[in-house]
Amino acid sequence: MSVWRMVFREIGHRKLNFCLGVLAVTAAIACIVGAQSLLQADKLITREVLSARQSEVEAAIEAKEADVERAGAALQEVMRKQMLGLGFNVLILPEGQDLAELHLSGGLSATMPEEYVTRLADSNIVTVNHLLPSVTRRIHWDEKDLDVILVGTRGEVPIMHRALKKPLLDAVAPGNMVVGYEVHKKLNLSEGDTVTLRGREFTISTRHPQRGSEDDATIWIDLRQAQELLGLENLIHAILALECDCAGDRISVIRQEIAGILPGTQVIERYSQALTRAESRDAAKRAADEALAREQAAGEELLTRETRSRADLENRHAQLASVLVPVVVAACALMIGLLSYVNARQRREEIGILRAIGLQARQIMIVFLSKAVLIGLVGGVMGALAGLAVLAVVHQDEVVTVPAAEVVRSSSVSTMLLLAVALAPLLAGLASWIPGVLAARQDPAVVLQGD
Amino acid sequence: MLSLTNVSKSYNGASGPVQAVDNVSLELGPGSFIGIQGPSGCGKSTLLLAAGGLMRPDSGSVRIADEEIYALPPDRRAEFRGKTIGFVFQQFHLVPYLSVLDNVLAAALAVKSADSEKVRERARQLVDRFGLSSRRHHVPAALSTGERQRTALARALLNEPQCLLADEPTGNLDRENSRVVLDALAEFAAAGGIVLLVTHDEQAAQRAETVLVMRNGRIIRETPHG
Numbered sequence: 088m089s090v091w092r093m094v095f096r097e098i099g100h101r102k103l104n105f106c107l108g109v110l111a112v113t114a115a116i117a118c119i120v121g122a123q124s125l126l127q128a129d130k131l132i133t134r135e136v137l138s139a140r141q142s143e144v145e146a147a148i149e150a151k152e153a154d155v156e157r158a159g160a161a162l163q164e165v166m167r168k169q170m171l172g173l174g175f176n177v178l179i180l181p182e183g184q185d186l187a188e189l190h191l192s193g194g195l196s197a198t199m200p201e202e203y204v205t206r207l208a209d210s211n212i213v214t215v216n217h218l219l220p221s222v223t224r225r226i227h228w229d230e231k232d233l234d235v236i237l238v239g240t241r242g243e244v245p246i247m248h249r250a251l252k253k254p255l256l257d258a259v260a261p262g263n264m265v266v267g268y269e270v271h272k273k274l275n276l277s278e279g280d281t282v283t284l285r286g287r288e289f290t291i292s293t294r295h296p297q298r299g300s301e302d303d304a305t306i307w308i309d310l311r312q313a314q315e316l317l318g319l320e321n322l323i324h325a326i327l328a329l330e331c332d333c334a335g336d337r338i339s340v341i342r343q344e345i346a347g348i349l350p351g352t353q354v355i356e357r358y359s360q361a362l363t364r365a366e367s368r369d370a371a372k373r374a375a376d377e378a379l380a381r382e383q384a385a386g387e388e389l390l391t392r393e394t395r396s397r398a399d400l401e402n403r404h405a406q407l408a409s410v411l412v413p414v415v416v417a418a419c420a421l422m423i424g425l426l427s428y429v430n431a432r433q434r435r436e437e438i439g440i441l442r443a444i445g446l447q448a449r450q451i452m453i454v455f456l457s458k459a460v461l462i463g464l465v466g467g468v469m470g471a472l473a474g475l476a477v478l479a480v481v482h483q484d485e486v487v488t489v490p491a492a493e494v495v496r497s498s499s500v501s502t503m504l505l506l507a508v509a510l511a512p513l514l515a516g517l518a519s520w521i522p523g524v525l526a527a528r529q530d531p532a533v534v535l536q537g538d
Numbered sequence: 539m540l541s542l543t544n545v546s547k548s549y550n551g552a553s554g555p556v557q558a559v560d561n562v563s564l565e566l567g568p569g570s571f572i573g574i575q576g577p578s579g580c581g582k583s584t585l586l587l588a589a590g591g592l593m594r595p596d597s598g599s600v601r602i603a604d605e606e607i608y609a610l611p612p613d614r615r616a617e618f619r620g621k622t623i624g625f626v627f628q629q630f631h632l633v634p635y636l637s638v639l640d641n642v643l644a645a646a647l648a649v650k651s652a653d654s655e656k657v658r659e660r661a662r663q664l665v666d667r668f669g670l671s672s673r674r675h676h677v678p679a680a681l682s683t684g685e686r687q688r689t690a691l692a693r694a695l696l697n698e699p700q701c702l703l704a705d706e707p708t709g710n711l712d713r714e715n716s717r718v719v720l721d722a723l724a725e726f727a728a729a730g731g732i733v734l735l736v737t738h739d740e741q742a743a744q745r746a747e748t749v750l751v752m753r754n755g756r757i758i759r760e761t762p763h764g
């Protein structure tokens with residue numbers, strides 16, 4: 088017969104009492120651990136949700152900024168091309184070309200060697216950016232019975248000493264034809280249609296919208312093919328120099344520079360709205376930059392709002408936890424304490440008997456405390472597991488979930504787990520110890536005679 | 539030797555202090571079988587509890603085997619009580635969750651130096667002696683009142699005490715069980731032990747060699763039965 092045998096006999100004899108004790112401690116510890124775990128899980132989930140939201144917002148802002156930047160760039164490009172006609176351009180013509188012919192018929196008759204454009208491109212000219220050689224003649228398109236201005240172009244000739252600039256005008260590929268508005272409207276032409284011009288077949292590659300100029304009655308084909316059709320091999324009528332760096336009175340400087348390179352030519356200013364064009368392009372760039380800046384500011388404000396609301400939410404959680412957790416812990420501790428106290432108090436007669444037959448206070452305390460500590464330990468472990476199980480049950484349908492291990496690893500929950508498992512037996516033992524030690528100190532007769 | 543000298547004990551009653559034991563002195567040598575009788579409330583149970591070291595008297599001294607038991611610290615007194623005194627109560631006071639054998643063996647917990655095998659053997663002998671062999675694994679709730687009292691008697695005798703103090707041990711028993719209990723007490727005294735028996739039962743009192751009659755906390759008469 089040992090004290091431990093007494094402990095286990097008593098547990099076996101009062102199974103329901105033991106089970107209820109364990110259940111009560113389990114419930115209390117489950118409340119503590121569950122409350123803390125739920126709060127922690129909620130905190131982690133909120134953090135996840137807010138982080139995801141923040142990432143979404145950041146990505147959306149980045150995407151929008153990229154969109155705005157692209158749109159700005161596109162706007163600038165469109166503006167650049169649209170402003171082409173307003174550019175400060177010069178036309179280099181053979182010296183003998185009658186300018187009245189150009190203004191009256193839109194065509195030219197005097198020619199110069201095509202090699203001129205190469206010479207100009209190879210020179211160190213600084214006042215001209217883009218060179219566009221062409222042949223231009225007003226013809227009757229026999230196959231369609233229509234008067235048109237035929238322009239042969241080979242696209243821009245790169246200026247060799249400069250960094251390559253993005254071309255303002257694209258070349259027309261051999262066999263293709265670009266048609267002005269009035270031409271394709273009258274002839275009912277669509278892109279992809281095949282037409283014949285002076286016995287040669289061409290495919291319509293581009294149809295220009297209405298421009299309100301001689302371009303509407305113009306067709307463009309490859310320079311080489313145009314030269315062949317017009318019998319002007321290796322000859323051109325004009326070189327269009329675009330985007331000249333020649334605002335104001337610098338036209339005389341250009342004339343002088345070109346005359347030095349291409350003797351026997353004349354230079355005329357084709358259009359004079361260079362300043363307007365530059366301003367428009369600047370305005371487009373400014374508008375794009377401002378739109379981008381507005382987007383960035385709006386994005387930053389949104390992010391600031393998100394961050395602030397996240398901090399507010401976390402603060403509210405922290406405040407709730409700081410009130411809720413101590414209240415739950417205190418209530419559960421009180422519950423465990425009272426249960427153990429009542430149990431020990433109900434067994435005072437046993438204390439009297441054991442004391443009467445000679446057991447020492449220490450032995451009696453072992454009998455009582457062992458059971459209480461055992462209840463606390465079993466209940467503590469079961470309660471901790473039940474508390475974590477609550478977490479799994481409550482969060483199983485959540486869209487955002489956090490692994491239980493992550494919750495358990497968090498310092499507050501792991502501390503609470505350890506505390507709960509250690510606290511439950513300690514509290515149960517302490518609560519049993521008080522009535523036990525009081526009864527063990529009294530004369531056995533007093534305890535045996537009862538209250 | 540059990541010696542009480544000028545022992546007094548009072549309680550706080552509803553209408554003021556009640557003198558339960560009033561300056562009582564007794565001396566019981568080995569082989570003594572003393573009965574105490576008297577009306578209810580005369581102080582006989584209080585005298586027995588004080589004599590057994592279960593209730594500290596207000597004044598006076600209680601000596602057993604030359605040991606002033608109330609001078610001992612509580613744990614030493616408990617151990618001394620476990621070794622020296624056996625108790626039998628009217629209400630049995632068995633541990634409800636222990637079997638008959640374990641209830642008897644529980645008394646051995648008070649004796650640190652006890653040889654557990656010998657103690658176990660003696661417990662079995664006592665259980666057999668009191669006719670409880672077939673009930674040794676039953677808890678008190680499954681026993682008759684007579685069996686419970688015999689279990690309590692076996693427990694009281696396990697540590698081979700010098701004194702046996704019995705408070706109305708036959709109060710709840712039938713004639714046959716009373717006889718078994720009283721025979722055991724007489725046998726204990728005949729073997730050199732000291733028996734102090736508190737009883738209302740005239741037949742039980744007849745078994746004692748001397749009967750002390752108490753009234754109002756005092757011994758008023760001593761009747762030898764010799």
